[in-house]
Amino acid sequence: MADPRCGFIALIGAPNAGKSTLVNALVGSKVAIVTPKVQTTRALLRGIAMEGEAQLVLIDTPGIFAPRRRLDRAMVTTAWVGAHDADIVAVLIDAKKGLDDEAQTLLGKLDEVRQPKVLILNKVDLVEKERLLALAQAANEKARFDATFMISAIKGDGVADVRQWLAQHVPEGPWHYPEDEVSDAPLRQLAAEITREKLYLKLHQELPYQSTVETETWTERKDGSVRIEQTIYVERESQRKIVLGKAGQSIKAIGEAARRELAKIIDKKVHLFLFVKVREGWGDDPERYRQMGLEFPKE
Ligand SMILES: Nc1nc2c(ncn2[C@@H]2O[C@H](COP(=O)(O)OP(=O)(O)OP(=O)(O)O)[C@@H](O)[C@H]2O)c(=O)[nH]1
Numbered sequence: 001m002a003d004p005r006c007g008f009i010a011l012i013g014a015p016n017a018g019k020s021t022l023v024n025a026l027v028g029s030k031v032a033i034v035t036p037k038v039q040t041t042r043a044l045l046r047g048i049a050m051e052g053e054a055q056l057v058l059i060d061t062p063g064i065f066a067p068r069r070r071l072d073r074a075m076v077t078t079a080w081v082g083a084h085d086a087d088i089v090a091v092l093i094d095a096k097k098g099l100d101d102e103a104q105t106l107l108g109k110l111d112e113v114r115q116p117k118v119l120i121l122n123k124v125d126l127v128e129k130e131r132l133l134a135l136a137q138a139a140n141e142k143a144r145f146d147a148t149f150m151i152s153a154i155k156g157d158g159v160a161d162v163r164q165w166l167a168q169h170v171p172e173g174p175w176h177y178p179e180d181e182v183s184d185a186p187l188r189q190l191a192a193e194i195t196r197e198k199l200y201l202k203l204h205q206e207l208p209y210q211s212t213v214e215t216e217t218w219t220e221r222k223d224g225s226v227r228i229e230q231t232i233y234v235e236r237e238s239q240r241k242i243v244l245g246k247a248g249q250s251i252k253a254i255g256e257a258a259r260r261e262l263a264k265i266i267d268k269k270v271h272l273f274l275f276v277k278v279r280e281g282w283g284d285d286p287e288r289y290r291q292m293g294l295e296f297p298k299e
């Protein structure tokens with residue numbers, strides 16, 4: 001048997017490039033939430049994949065963009081911290097969007113990243129081949145990459161090649177996690193994230209960005225089911241009304257979708273109770289950042 005290998009791979013890229021989709025595809029199960037909206041991922045999350053004797057610890061990061069609010073700054077900082085702490089950095093670019101301002105800025109900052117870097121052009125299912133080759137060339141002129149991949153994270157095309165390359169390039173060394181573990185996040189956190197995903201899918205404009213979800217209690221019951229209570233924090237009373245919806249229709253749909261998915265993931269019956277609370281300025285409350293696993297930026 002070959003010696004074990006193990007390493008940390010940070011996936012960085014602009015919001016919506018498909019980082020979380022790729023983490024899920026590499027891991028082979030859903031550990032990170034995915035939505036069509038930008039800025040879905042807020043904190044670092046480790047997904048764990050096995051490939052032969054190699055354990056790949058994939059670090060899903062928030063998208064890198066020009067931050068405005070305090071929460072945005074915390075997210076972008078945490079993404080770069082993820083990159084600097086990793087053994088390998090994978091840079092995702094949305095091939096459909098190409099080298100737009102966000103991608104250019106990101107590529108320009110890669111000089112500071114010392115680790116081996118791979119370029120991953122994602123969403124190739126949406127783009128013609130000639131454009132892809134031109135894009136790969138242009139990106140490689142802007143930054144130095146050790147390898148380039150063209151994939152569709154959503155369809156799985158090219159994902160096995162990425163996994164194999166990473167397995168060959170992570171350092172030799174013992175595994176950090178048990179072989180059957182898929183994520184380092186506790187179930188309570190995954191549960192909060194699943195509810196946040198449904199919120200993002202159901203609500204629009206600024207609302208998703210002005211809300212956060214926390215799991216308050218998680219109780220295993222004698223009959224084998226789980227009772228989970230969560231709080232959705234919003235900024236204003238008017239937002240609370242929208243989250244609840246007419247006659248509570250909206251919160252009911254969010255809760256039902258979250259409950260169903262959670263039950264599937266943990267393979268138990270789930271009783272999910274959602275509460276919506278107004279916490280004005282939660283985006284400036286250090287405790288909310290601690291709950292999310294983010295550093296609280298001083299300003
Ligand atoms: N067509 C297509 N869509 C994709 C592909 N990969 C991801 N998507 C879609 O792109 C959107 C964003 O995907 P995410 O995985 O949430 O992107 P992300 O980079 O994690 O985004 P943030 O967490 O906001 O930074 C979702 O609607 C995905 O379904 C792909 O290969 N092809």
Ligand SMILES: [Mg+2]
Nearest residue numbers: 019020040041
């Ligand atoms: Mg994400």
